[in-house]
Amino acid sequence: MKQRLFLLVLLAAVFGGCNRDENFTVRHNFPDRTWYRFNILQFEVPVEQSENPVNIVFFASIGKDYPFDSLAFNMVMKTPSGEERVKECSMDVKDRNGQFKAAFTGDSCEMTYMLRREVIFDRSGTLTIELENLLPRMRTTGLNGVGIRLQKP
Helix, strand or coil: CHHHHHHHHHHHHHHHHHCCCCCEEEEEECCCCEEECCCCEEEEEEECCCCCCEEEEEEEEEECCCCCCEEEEEEEEECCCCCEEEEEEEEECECCCCCECCCCECCEEEEEEEEEEEECCCCCEEEEEEEEECCCCCEEECEEEEEEEEECC
16 A cells, blocks of 8 residues: 555656746735835746756836836846856837837736846756846836746747
């Protein structure tokens, strides 16, 4: 009886592992819908050593009252192997006519920005990503939240 139960649990674990979602998402919500200028956000993402590449994507949930044409931010990424990458980013939110580039579902839309394509982790551990708001205002209103997503290319 115990052997059968053990085999059943083992099979469930194997099949569950085969069907697991390859995407990983971590998100920071802004309770007052405002990202303050010097509020540096830190995301810690567990990663496994693998030869399978992943894309690292920034996403933002933006409200209809977002006042700017773009969202500028600085990204500092530290991999488990000690590599550090720094990148200034600017995600276009509106077109030249001031219209949002994404379709809204209710009062918000999600927009994405590719931080790094096809990254391969040569060590397991924690991927740390810090984001700093670079808009030249003390308050950036109209943001529900931002986050990081790892997804298969």
